[in-house]
Amino acid sequence: MKYSIVLPLLATTVLAAPVLEQRQDACTVPTSFPNTANAKLPDPFTFFSGKKVATKADWECRQKEISAALQAQELGTLPPKPSTVTATFSGSSLSITASEGGKSVSFSVSIKKPSGTGPFPAIIAYGGASIPIPANVATITFDNGAVGQQTDRSSRGKGKFFDLYGSGHSAGALTAWAWGVDRIVDALELVDTGINPKKLGVTGCSRNGKGALAAAALVPRIALGLPQEGGSGGAACWRISDSEKAAGKNIQTASQIITENVWLGPAFNTFAANAKTLATDHHELAGLVSPRGLLVIENEIDWLGPVSTTACMKAARMIYKSAGVPDNMGFTGSGNHAHCSFPSNQQADLTAFINRFLLDGTASTAGIEKGPTADVSKYIDWTAPTLT
Template identity: 45%
Template sequence: MKSFTCLALVSAAILRAVSSAPTLECLTTTPNPSFATKTPLLPDPFEFLSGTPVESKEDWSCRRNEISQLFQQYELGLKPGPSQNLQSVFQQYQNGTGGNFTLTASNGDKAISWTATITYPNSTKHGSPYPALIALDLLTIPVPDGVAIITFFVSEFAQQDNMTSRGKGLFYELYPDTSPQAAGALMAWSWGLSRIMDALTNSSDIGIDPTHVGVVGCSRWGKGSLVAGAFDERIALTIVQESGSGGAACWRLSDVENVSVNGADTVQTAHEIVTENVWFSTEFEVFASEVDGTQRLPFDHHMLAGLVAPRGLLVIDNLGYEWLSPWSSYGCMTVARQIYKALGYQQAMGYTEAANHTHCQFPVADQGAELDAFVGKYLLGEQSQTDVFRTEANFTFDMAMWIDWDTPDLS
């Protein structure tokens, strides 16, 4: 990382942690889905575990909390609450282009520190405090005009090199939980990002507007971006780029796509993913290791995307990599958009699937206008047209084949 001379004046603030995880007070029962009947259909987001239908926005708020708990319990691992203490130090570069943002979180006698970098926009399109995008490890989209970039180095925060990375990284020094529900890497990243949001909210001298902050990531970091946006309601815009299974794709649909294209093993599935890396909790392996085991789960990733609603969500996909399960992602997000539709915010969710291009090399000519529209609307406060849902593929997705529920009007 390039070094810069820092200003002598360093701002520091002891922060009162702000709760960012959904409350779970609405949840009354949690079934054990390992005993559930398998179904290839995508579960109903508008029906409580008790069988009671969701009939209002108030009901949805409670159902959303229920879905959040289910993902934590059976796939992603538990997201701890805010740390007991959080301190931030911002060291501005001498040239004024940004700075290093160091956070120290502590619980009892344990403490960890990590540094994110902040780069201010070159243009004068939007003055300070700036809207910002938090990039997970690296930015793989063009830098939006007028938007600051905060780079959060998540791979040192929770390692994810391979299966030996379980429990390694700064997060696990603070939370050394080894239970089956312990946070996997994606949820650990989400926790770290929420602490960055705490610090931004409580530090007025950094030059970032905490009410207009988005998150972006590609590939495995795209999976992380979706989880971060789903589990922190302060994120104004979630951008999920080429995330594949474990991200924008549904487990059930990826299994179908895997056997229908070239026979098998052309698409990443839950069964494969839990042998590759530590993004999920070990509890998830109970379902992923069984043939069609994810069909027991009372959720799928249309409901993870639904946790972002009604905030901005743009899913960017690439038809060139079958491993990323492009049909599954398109179908899963088609169903996810029903949640936005029910809440009266259909245009807040966009999906764009472009033709073959290099993985994580954003095709500006194909998808640039759609990206600009979402950034403009949700970070810059512009009047942008965000009604986009398209694929350049020659496949179709018949939603009636994959759901047995109706979309209510909760608006």
């Protein structure tokens, strides 16, 4: 049995070199995806056809396949760049208008820049930053809830994204926000704001942490993902969260999430009660960010699933290692602090990633893998190849 939906490739990907165009054309992205029960984390290195991923070019194709499956079964479709995107910048406000099919929507973000002369790197912060952003990095505050509402289940199909694409669009709020991030990058490329659009990070905490990971995965122009305390729906794997729940942990699971809010697309309702039938899991969502920078910041609160986030992100680091960039991803978990506060013992990890991926520094991001004891081998039945 297959779950089917027609999907475009990742939005806003521009491939200029002919050899890359040929490689993209060589990627056959299916429109139907497995839903056979599998309690283990799906193998990121096996195409749905059964073919093994052996090369880095194979992995680029497999990333497109994984993205398509995630959009079909969980996130909803990320539309391509609208027909028209315009932007204006005044003071600290960047105003963005997107038009498609005779409709237009507008939203604004605020930019707080360092003193001195740019262009500056920047971090797009959902709802405002809850991590400390260095003085030499700009902050772009994004009201993501205006683009895709997230009050409760009644928010389905509401917000600027749905005003443009229709209230019945397949996207959940996480995908709508990723679309908003994509349009922010468009605007930064169109207008001189003093921001370097090639040096952008994205962050958010809790529900917005789920969104920041999705945006880093779906928007290839993001240089550094900094999702914070997203737990299940973010850095946790659905299957591991379910196993932790079965073991008596007080942990958010897919079944709970769909009763709380509209972060995931409506298609996900089919899978939430039986997440092991998903074709993918969130180690692969994180793997979509590869080879770009990703630091997952977590908190050892039961509801967030510290064992699930740790084991899931260990599996994601295996993907990065196979791709030849093991130190482009790290995760840092810490306990004994309030939700969405930022403890000093995670500062060095954050500083290193910002230094390397946004500031062109040489800080080491090697081997950042911190969290509770979690044996990833319990949850996988595959090995990670060395890709040529």
